[in-house]
Amino acid sequence: MRKSTLTLLLGCALASPAMADVTPLDGFFYGSMPAPTGWEWQSPDSLGYNKEQPHAWFFSFGDVESARKVLPEHSAYWQSLNGQWDFHWAPNPEERPKDFFRTDFNTNGWDKIQVPSCWNVVGVQKDGTYKYGLPIYSNQRVIMQHNVRVDDWKGGVMREPRKDWLTYNHRNEVGSYRRTFTVPAEWKGRQVMINFDGVDSFFYLYINGKYVGFSKNSRNLAQFDITPYLVNGENVVAVEVYRNSDASFLESQDMFRLPGIIRSVSLTAKPLMQVRDLVATPDYDASFTNATLRINAEVINLTKKAVKGYTLSYSLFENELYSDNNKAVEGVGASLTIDQLQPGVQQCFSLQLNAGNKVKPWSAEKPYRYTLVGQLKDKKGKVVETFSTIVGFREIEIKQTAAQDDEFGLAGRYYYLNGKPIKMKGVNRHENSPELGHAITREQMKNEVMLMKRGNINHVRNSHYPCDPYWYYLCDKYGIYLEDEANIESHEYYYGEASLSHVEKFRNAHVARNMEMVHAHVNHPSVCLWSLGNEAGPGKNFVAAYEAIKAFDTSRPVQYERNNDIVDIGSNQYPSIAWVQGAVKGTYNMKYPYHISEYAHSMGNAVGNLVDYWEAMESTNHFIGGAIWDWVDQAIINYDSKTGQAYWGYGGDFGDKPNDGMFCMNGVMRPDLSPKAQYYEVKKVYQNVGVKLLDAKTGKVEIMNKNYFADLTDYSIVWSLWKDGVCIQQNQPVQGPRMIHQARAKHTYTLPYDFSKLDPQGEYFAKVQFIQNEQTPWAEKGYVQMEEQLLVKEATGLPTVAEGQQGTLQQKKDGKYQVVSGKDFTAKFDTETGSLSSLEYAGLTIIPEGHGPRLDAFRAPTDNDNWCYGSWLKNGLHNLQHRVIASSQATNAKTGVIQLAFTVESQAPYGASDRYSNTDRNKDAMYNPQDNTSHPFGPDDFKFTTNQVWTIYPDGSIELQSAITSNKPSADLGRLGYTMELPKAFENLYYYGRGPVNNYNDRKTGSFVELYQQTVGKDEIMLPKPQAMGNREEVRWCALTTPAGRGAAFIADGLMSASALPWSQMELTRAAHPYQLPTSQYVHLDLDAKVTGLGGNSCGQGGPLTPDRCKAEPTNFGFIIRPINIGRAMPSVLNNKTRVLPASDKPISFNRDKVGALTLTPGAAGQTIQYTVSGNKKVQTYKGTIDLRGGGTVTAWYKHNPALKFSITYNKIESVPLEVIYASSVESGEGDASHLVDGDLGSIWHTMYSVTLAKYPHWVDFDAGTVKNMKGFIYTARQDGPNGRVKDYEIFVSQDGKTWGAAIMKGSLKNTAEAQKILFSTPVKARYIRFQALNEQNGNDYASGAEFGLIAE
Secondary structure (H helix, E strand, O other): OOHHHHHHOOOOOOOOOOOOOOOOOOOEEOOOOOOOOOOHHHOOOOOEEOEOOOOOOOEEEOOHHHHOOOOHHHOOOEEEOOEEEEEEEEOOHHHOOOOOOOOOOOOOOOEEEEEOOOHHHHOEOOOOOEOOOOOEEEOOOOOOOOOOOOOHHHHOOOOOOOOOOHHHHOOOOEEEEEEEEEOOHHHOOOEEEEEEOOEEOEEEEEEOOEEEEEEEOOOOOEEEEOHHHOOOOEEEEEEEEEOOOHHHHHEOOOEEEOOEEOOOEEEEEEOOEEEEEEEEEEEEOOOOOOEEEEEEEEEEEOOOOOEEEEEEEEEEEEEOOOOOOEEEEEEEEEEEEEEEEOOOOEEEEEEEEEEEOOOOEEOOOOEOOEEEEEEEEOOOOOEEEEEEEEEOEOOEEEEEEOHHHOOOOOOEEEEEEOOEOOOEEEEEEOOOEOOOEOOOOHHHHHHHHHHHHHOOOOEEEEOOOOOOHHHHHHHHHHOOEEEEEOOOEOHHHOOOOOOHHHOHHHHHHHHHHHHHHHHHHOOOOOEEEEEOOOOOOOOHHHHHHHHHHHHHOOOOOEEOOOOHHHOOOEEEEOOOHHHHHHHOOOOOOOOOOEEEEEEOOOOOOOOOOHHHHHHHHOOOOOEEEEEEOOOEOOOEEEEOOOOOOEEEEOOOOOOOOOOOHHHHOOOOEOOOOOEOHHHHHHHHHHOOEEEEEEEOOOOEEEEEEOOOOOOOOOEEEEEEEEEOOEEEEEEEEOEOOOOOOOOOOEEEEEOOOOHHHOOOOOOEEEEEEEEEOOOEOOEOOOOEEEEEEEEEEOOOOOOEOOOOOOOOOEEEEEOOEEEEEEOOEEEEEEOOOOEEEEEEEOOEEEEOOOOOOEEEOOOOOOOOHHHOHHHHHHOOHHHOEEEEEEEEEEEOOOOOOEEEEEEEEEEOOEEEEOOOOOOOOOOOOOOOOEEEEEEEOOOOOOOEEEEEEEEEOOOOOEEEEEEEEEOOOOOEEOEEEEEEEEEOOOOEEEEEEEEOOOOEOOEOOOOEEEEEEEEOOOOOOOOOOOOOOOOEEEEEEEEEEOOOOEEEEEEEEEEEEEEEEOOOHHHHHHOOOHHHOOOOOEEEEEEEEEEOOOOEOOOOOEOOOHHHOEEOOOEEEEEEEEEEEOOOOOHHHHHHHHOOEOOOOOOOEEEEOOOOEEEEEOOOOOOOEEEEEOOOOOOEEOOOOEEOOOOEEEEEEEOOEEEEEEEEEEOOOOOOOOEEEEEOOOOOOOOOHHHHHOOOOOOOEEOOOOOOOOOOOEEEEEEEEEEEEEEEEEEEOOOOOOOOEEOEEEEEEEOOOOOOOOOOEEEEOOOOOOOEEEEEEEEEEEEEEEEEEOOEOOOOOOOEEOEEEEEEO
16 A cells, blocks of 8 residues: 555554454354353343354355356355245244254244245235234334433333334244255365354354354344254254344334345355455555555464465456456466464464556446455465455545646545546445345346446445345446445434443444454455444444454545544535535535435435536535435335235335334335436436537537546447437437547537528437447447437527418307307316316317316425425415406407406415324325315415416417416415316327426436327336326427327427326325326326426425425416327327417516515516506506505506406505525424524424434525615524524625625524524615524534524614
């Protein structure tokens, strides 16, 4: 290791001298007890009895050829014990068969169970019953009785919990396993081990009726020497597994808690003189040209005699890329002589293998692997043992870098792999299968790696435990950067005094769980970071674990997100985008380099603003990258007890308590590893090329290779040209440099289209794609690995819908309806609601009676909508009722066009509240909002007022133009537009917009603008919990047709969001699972001016960024409905009908602000507005705002079209309250920032704490309604305790709520519940004020407050 790596703190413990003692881990005990005491599973400092000390994952083989294959199944000295075992399940320890281990015990009547497996999952029956307890999903809590207090763990795991918890009756389930095996005769004279790769959570082991030992730690190897217990012929192994133990306090990971023998069981045999452990550490010289391999072999003599003159020799084999085929590296080898080794002694022997420039470096981009084969020979040259391990030549450093040496010109402390400051573009990964639980197969693991490689994911955080050994083999082979994490997560006790990280009794476990991981995986090149654990407190036990790691391995840095001070790099979880945008500059007072261990919480329909994170992280080298939470939805297949329907079950579906509902469904992938929509966004954002259009007219583009090692020779770079969503030129080669496109290089290329020949009325996009030249393990030849879409030219000169119109219209009144008809169409308008009530084209019903377009602002809540869903219900968005408050009409005698104008008030009769919670969800609980019928809405409650104009043309085209306003323009909406229903026969959806998967304004980078054809509902990605889905952004037009090709097109005035589904938003809301959705009779079509993005508020990140939120602010929106009949023609013929512009006047927009100033805005520039106020017959020309604070009725019209009038009445404004417009962090629901201005000292603002802690600073932005002379503020801390009381603060002001400038005041608050009045040194005029908290009185990361008031004139 070069001197530049000294920043990793400690030296290598096994360096020269060549022989060194091996220090055993504390908590491992050895002896020959005849039976266990029964207290082992409630003794935290006792970790194992007769359990072998940890060592690297490597195996003995019969010869070199076998050893070159590395995997244990190629060894003659490995035998699998997987398969059918006899099994007995007991709900409590006292009901277990206590003498089941006896060789004469009769297991007749016992069940058979597959090993590995999770007994809760095996026991799920198709009739909805459960044979072996229940799968339990818990995020934070352990499933036994516990309280958050110091030394609570001393109460053990058998305490009586709540009666509705599973563990009340099933206090501690016990699984008893038995099977027989025979040891091969060839193993005679060897040491025989039994190996358990994973048992959850505690087990006793018996061989042939004799007690061998016990083990805790469910995710690391438990190995026992069973040689003394074996007999000739058939042997009996008996394993007694306990669901809960003191280990469970450390294994409270956010996952289904599933006991059993969850990983492989095997036998291995080694000679008595053996290499017990093997550590191979690669290194490079300063130029990264010449490589070395430091090899430390721990040799033990289990014979009864001293041995002399043994030799250790090593040879190196080069593996083909992505293959296990290998060949010898000529001239590379090393050997040493063991002069003498006494019986019973183990010593470490070290040497250096010089590989020079004959080896290729390992990286995730090009994972070149080598197989190191070692042989132990006796003094006569006879081979005693042959063994092997995979190595990859890569060196990791953290070093201070000067600005002139940095790509971005910034000085900093950076992470380097083989001399390059790589980016880790990752996901967190739990091991989960809906069919098998945690007992996943090798086939699934490989499939996961292939999906990651297809999706440009190069990094995985093994959360929150070491993975199955085969996982590391795959990641070495195919190239994945791993953060390997110890099996520790004790967040049930949070992070203060009660944390187990402070408890001396748990010190052994903290150290051992880390060291068992490090020893096992030290040779894997894919492991690039160690993690001490997750969400488990900051205490001294982790200091001890860190020190133990650094005494053994200095080749990788260590991170721990709960205490950055004690490790090598900084990390946190779920930072806001604003925080990351600041932190990447390297100026924050924190430890760099930085790795975000969890971000972009992928719960349900999610991963909004991912591109914003990465635009920040790719702008400097201060951040290594991050890992999305998480890779795959954790679900278990369950069955409806009434219908037998199988479905993906989550927390509460099994009758399990405690549970945390849907919080386990956070994957980029669905439970079966089929992609969610966010997978495609991840693929696009994570791709390692950048393409920028430099000049559209000449086709000049800049291509950057974002790789750090690999050039782009594996790909063909091609381009295609698209007109109005249809490809007209495909797979054309780019023109430019013929040189290899080196890593981190930028080159200019040309897309050789002729701009001058492009149709002026056409919209053109170019697509640049990087396609695989050859088949790879994860993708076929021609697979599009990376791509970008570039806008070449916008459409200009399109005709209006009014042009070329012929024919006449008839109009008649039919009760409350205005009926307009023409050749082959009839449209009926409801004069009470202002809606197009029904529409028929050529005898075909397009819109059934009463199902026409009506204003809507609600969407089925996504899991990330928890920041605003409550306000949607409170404001009644799910139940808007519409009534016309003014109307008029006009007929153009020249064109025959009829216009109907309505002013429509849309308001719910009352609000509602959300009854659903993820905490201890009942499986029968529905997601129905609870209507607040006792509080009917009045005139000051939330409502929309919309001026809308329907224009009917002779050919049946109908144009709607609307100007939408509300009385609370800052209110957050799910969407804003129109919803309608078409008969279900309209199953064919065509649209020209972003696709093909659903996308949102903060998750659309991976969705390109094209013309798409889909089947309504069937081509959507259904989520395990139905929610808002199906949205498409930047839609120019969409069309719905029957199978015969007849239907209607809906053409946006500009761009719109669109969705067509078989279910309404409320039907999606109410269903817990897809199979519970009703059979719909309609296609529900939503056409929207804007749809709120997804953000990431289900955990930490916060809601969508402000530009991506839909507000109840003044909005103009319009679309055209036209008849279509394409028969069986190609969808592109729809462009002939849809490439038109609107022609109607857009209605006047009325907008009264909080202080009563009314603004009238024309739909088009240059139009003159005239108006009257409150019955005054004097007609005025609008020139500026109208003072309407005292209320009144305003009637307005365009001077050129006085027949269409719009009229709205306003109440008097009594006061102007301070309003919260943004908060950097909130605990959704109880901690909403609006509580700071609600006048209630009992309600509080609180930053997020329930899952992870958001870091300071925290801030809240307020709107005073108008510019005021601000003199100071009044802050009142929460009244129910001191937690979160702000200490130091800053005050900022703004005129527009966007630009804030420098702080106008800094100060400190007292630690008191009393209101504190703070005056500025000088008053300042502004409309917006920001209160920014810098820290908390007691040093906690969170902030809170009861009230905030402004002192102003």
